[in-house]
Amino acid sequence: MTTELLDVDGDPIPESSVLGPQQIRSLKESNARINIFEGAIRSGKTIVSLLRFLMAVLFARGGVIVVVARTRDSAFRNVFEPLMDTALFGPLAKLTHYTAGAPTARVMGRTVHVLGANDKKSEKVLRGLTVALAYVDEITVIPEDFFTQLLGRMSPPNAKMFGTTNPDSPAHWLKAKFLDRIGVDLKNWRTWHFTLDDNPGLSEEYKNQIKSEFTGLWYKRFILGEWVAAEGAIYDMWDPEVHTIPWDDLPPMRELLCCAIDYGTTNPTVAGILGISTEIDRWGKPHPRLFMVDEWTYDSKVSQQKLTDAELSRQMRAWLDGGGHIPHDTFPPMRPRYTILDPSAASFRVQLGQDGIMSTQADNEVLYGIRTVASLLGSGKLLIARPTVKNPDRGCPRFIQEAPGYAWDPEQTLKGKDQPIKAADHSLDQGRYGIVTTENLWRQHIKLAT
CATH class of the missing domain: 3.30.420.280 (Nucleotidyltransferase; domain 5)
Structure with a gap:
C-alpha cells in the first residue's frame, strides 16, 4: 500500500515536508489488526491516524465502517472537522461529509456509522454489527465494555482498528489489559508513542507555551506522554x-x-x-x-x-x-x-x-x-x-x-x-x-x- 501524498495538481509531496519521522513510521507500519497511536497532546498522532484511516476506508470489506468517540459531538470536533479541513487534507477533505450529531457520515464515498460511547449501556448499539473498519478517538475515555464489544464485532478476516489516546493511569484497563501485552501474546496489535517533538508543524515557541500551561500529573501525561498514577492535588496548576x-x-x-x-x-x-x-x-x-x-x-x-x-x-x-x-x-x-x-x-x-x-x-x-x-x-x-x-x-x-x-x-x-x-x-x-x-x-x- 502506498503512503505517497499528492498536492492539488496530483504531484507527489515529499513525506518530510508533511509528516515527521514518527508519523511516517507509524503510517507505513500500521497494518496490524489493532493500531494505537498514543502520547502527548498536539504531538501529531491524530492527524496521521486519520490519514491512515482514510487509506483503510478504500479497502474495508465484509462489514460496516464505524467511528467511535465519547460523544458524536466529540467525534465531529476530533475526527470529522480535521478530515474536512482542506488545510490538513487538501483535496481529500472534499471526500468527507458529516453534520454534527448525525448517526452517519460519508467518507471516500462510503457510509460511516458514528457512535457515541459515553456510558456502559452504549455497548448495546454495537450488537448485531459486523465491523470491517473502526476508528476510535481517545480510547481511554471509552467504557471498557464498549471497547471489548467492538473487538468482538471485528470478525471479517482483514478487519482493522485505528485509535488514539492520551496517557492515563498505568493501571487503566487499556494499558494493563492490552498495551502491556503487545509483543507478548497480542501479536496482531501495534502501538506508537508520540511526543511534542514528533509534530514538525509546531514551533519551539508554541511547544514552550504548551509546556508552561501544565504542571504535575497533567504535565507528565499531556506533555511527556507518560502513563503515571494520580496523586496529590487534582488542579495542581491552581493559582x-x-x-x-x-x-x-x-x-x-x-x-x-x-x-x-x-x-x-x-x-x-x-x-x-x-x-x-x-x-x-x-x-x-x-x-x-x-x-x-x-x-x-x-x-x-x-x-x-x-x-x-x-x-x-x-x-x-x-x-x-x-x-x-x-x-x-x-x-x-x-x-x-x-x-x-x-x-x-x-x-x-x-x-x-x-x-x-x-x-x-x-x-x-x-x-x-x-x-x-x-x-x-x-x-x-x-x-x-x-x-x-x-x-x-x-x-x-x-x-x-x-x-x-x-x-x-x-x-x-x-x-x-x-x-x-x-x-x-x-x-x-x-x-x-x-x-x-x-x-x-x-x-x-x-x-x-x-
Missing part, C-alpha cells in the same frame, strides 16, 4: 492570582451558557452560572474564554434548617430572578440558556419542572470532566469571578475555596483508579457539570489542545 478575576472586572459576555446545580439534602446545594466572553485579542481577533461568574449556596448545616425541594427551588429561583441574570456594567442583563442538574437529583428535577424550569441532566463522566477543567485552567481559558468590596455577594467564593484542596484519593490510587476524595467539592462538581454538558456550545469558540 488564585492567575485563575480568578474580580467580579467588577468581568469582560462582556457573549452569553450565559448555563446554571448548573449540584443538589444536596444533608450536603450543600450549589448552583453556578457559566458564561463565555466576547473578548478580542491584541490583533483584533476573537479570544473568548469561559467564566464562572456567580454562584448560590444553601447549606442546611450552616442554616440549621433542612429545606424541602419546593422551598429549595423557591430560594434558588429568587436568586436567579433577583440577581442570577447578572446585571453588570460590561454586559446587559441576561439569563442562562440552560439549567443543568446533578443526574442523581430526580426529585429536585421534578420540582423544578413543576415550577416552570426545564432542566438538562448533567454529564457526570467524572474523569473526563476533571481532564477538561484541568485543560481549561492550564491554558488560561477558564477564570473564576471573585467577590469584591463593591460586590461582596457576587462571584464564586465556594469554588475558589474548594479548588486548592481538591485531591486524588490515595486509597483508590493504590487500586489503580483515578478518583477524587469526595469532600468539599460541591461547587467544583457544579462547575464540572456545566462545563462538560455545554461543551458542544463553547467548543465552537474555544479550542483546547488534545
Whole structure:
C-alpha cells in the first residue's frame, strides 16, 4: 500500500515536508489488526491516524465502517472537522461529509456509522454489527465494555482498528489489559508513542507555551506522554492570582451558557452560572474564554434548617430572578440558556419542572470532566469571578475555596483508579457539570489542545 501524498495538481509531496519521522513510521507500519497511536497532546498522532484511516476506508470489506468517540459531538470536533479541513487534507477533505450529531457520515464515498460511547449501556448499539473498519478517538475515555464489544464485532478476516489516546493511569484497563501485552501474546496489535517533538508543524515557541500551561500529573501525561498514577492535588496548576478575576472586572459576555446545580439534602446545594466572553485579542481577533461568574449556596448545616425541594427551588429561583441574570456594567442583563442538574437529583428535577424550569441532566463522566477543567485552567481559558468590596455577594467564593484542596484519593490510587476524595467539592462538581454538558456550545469558540 502506498503512503505517497499528492498536492492539488496530483504531484507527489515529499513525506518530510508533511509528516515527521514518527508519523511516517507509524503510517507505513500500521497494518496490524489493532493500531494505537498514543502520547502527548498536539504531538501529531491524530492527524496521521486519520490519514491512515482514510487509506483503510478504500479497502474495508465484509462489514460496516464505524467511528467511535465519547460523544458524536466529540467525534465531529476530533475526527470529522480535521478530515474536512482542506488545510490538513487538501483535496481529500472534499471526500468527507458529516453534520454534527448525525448517526452517519460519508467518507471516500462510503457510509460511516458514528457512535457515541459515553456510558456502559452504549455497548448495546454495537450488537448485531459486523465491523470491517473502526476508528476510535481517545480510547481511554471509552467504557471498557464498549471497547471489548467492538473487538468482538471485528470478525471479517482483514478487519482493522485505528485509535488514539492520551496517557492515563498505568493501571487503566487499556494499558494493563492490552498495551502491556503487545509483543507478548497480542501479536496482531501495534502501538506508537508520540511526543511534542514528533509534530514538525509546531514551533519551539508554541511547544514552550504548551509546556508552561501544565504542571504535575497533567504535565507528565499531556506533555511527556507518560502513563503515571494520580496523586496529590487534582488542579495542581491552581493559582488564585492567575485563575480568578474580580467580579467588577468581568469582560462582556457573549452569553450565559448555563446554571448548573449540584443538589444536596444533608450536603450543600450549589448552583453556578457559566458564561463565555466576547473578548478580542491584541490583533483584533476573537479570544473568548469561559467564566464562572456567580454562584448560590444553601447549606442546611450552616442554616440549621433542612429545606424541602419546593422551598429549595423557591430560594434558588429568587436568586436567579433577583440577581442570577447578572446585571453588570460590561454586559446587559441576561439569563442562562440552560439549567443543568446533578443526574442523581430526580426529585429536585421534578420540582423544578413543576415550577416552570426545564432542566438538562448533567454529564457526570467524572474523569473526563476533571481532564477538561484541568485543560481549561492550564491554558488560561477558564477564570473564576471573585467577590469584591463593591460586590461582596457576587462571584464564586465556594469554588475558589474548594479548588486548592481538591485531591486524588490515595486509597483508590493504590487500586489503580483515578478518583477524587469526595469532600468539599460541591461547587467544583457544579462547575464540572456545566462545563462538560455545554461543551458542544463553547467548543465552537474555544479550542483546547488534545
